Amino acid sequence: MINKPNLLLDSRLAAAASLVRDGAVVADVGTDHGYLPIALLRERKISFAAASDLRRGPLRCAMTNAQKYGVQDSIRFYCTDGLEGIPLAALRVTDIVICGMGGQLISRILSECSYTQNGQIQLILQPMSAVEELRTYLAENGFAIREERIACSKNKLYQCIAARFDGASHFYTPAQLLLGKQILQRGAADPLFAPLLQKYIQKTQREFAGKSRGGDDTTKSQTLLTALIQIAKKEGIDYACTGIF
Ligand SMILES: C[S@@+](CC[C@H](N)C(=O)[O-])C[C@H]1O[C@@H](n2cnc3c(N)ncnc32)[C@H](O)[C@@H]1O
Incomplete structure (x- = not known):
């Protein structure tokens, strides 16, 4: 060595x-x-x-x-x-x-x-x-x-x-499956949390839009999106910057 x-x-x-x-x-x-x-x-x-x-x-x-x-x-x-x-x-x-x-x-x-x-x-x-x-x-x-x-x-x-x-x-809840219970517990204390959450908000929004266009059931995407936005609000993370709201 x-x-x-x-x-x-x-x-x-x-x-x-x-x-x-x-x-x-x-x-x-x-x-x-x-x-x-x-x-x-x-x-x-x-x-x-x-x-x-x-x-x-x-x-x-x-x-x-x-x-x-x-x-x-x-x-x-x-x-x-x-x-x-x-x-x-x-x-x-x-x-x-x-x-x-x-x-x-x-x-x-x-x-x-x-x-x-x-x-x-x-x-x-x-x-x-x-x-x-x-x-x-x-x-x-x-x-x-x-x-x-x-x-x-x-x-x-x-x-x-x-x-x-x-x-x-x-x-695990749908948000915990996506972001991890421990990552969610640390939240914005981890500087990489905000970009990770924003990435998943965008991804879920795209899935929601795709399902809406295709006439598919949007319940799951909508529930997840609501949960992710609630987390963003609680952690003081700007989710409008994802450009989709
Ligand atoms: C993208 S590379 C990741 C390399 C390294 N682990 C890393 O994270 O940087 C994926 C590697 O997994 C190998 N691989 C794919 N399927 C596999 C399997 N079923 N068993 C073992 N190796 C596999 C591929 O040949 C490739 O070398």
Whole structure:
């Protein structure tokens, strides 16, 4: 590791990496370039990592990067779908990271791996889309959301979720499914909250308008929009600036 270049994660991956526990053994699913486990190993925050990808090209890139940053002896690579065939128990994996994929794909990968149904295992998830579907999957399948963070990278907003299995059913309102209970509790104290809320107000307004035009049922969109505007008012956030009111 000595005399190797440093690796700085962008804000999105840094937010996910900050949720990984000290001393963890990480499985990074869909690792692509491998930056997240490589940076955590370089910082000595984690001791060992398994990195998987469905495609050989990204995995080769991750292997090259692991060499470049001098951590190749602390990562094992798997060309596989999700967590399939990774010896999670033998490797004593404690934290499973899945970043940069759609919420539905993340849910599917989790549903195919019973190793995740253990309260000691932490999931760190960063969906690129369908964040409500992912929270619904977690709520309905016994996973408690323990921490949520907003990240902004290249002018795009992302949510990172840390969850663990507790076997209980969890209930979230439509606004909580979209924005996260913890993110909502912190509200405008987080400087990224206002832009995130404004983004979802705009998105919900577009959905509402699309459904209205198509003659579809608008009840769900309308209820969500009302809830989001109430939150904006409570937090003193300008929702008129979204340009749609
Ligand atoms: C957009 S990249 C995200 C890379 C990295 N995790 C990040 O957040 O920067 C998604 C990666 O997931 C991989 N991938 C897609 N579906 C997968 C699956 N079912 N199992 C494992 N990897 C998958 C893709 O090949 C790609 O390298």
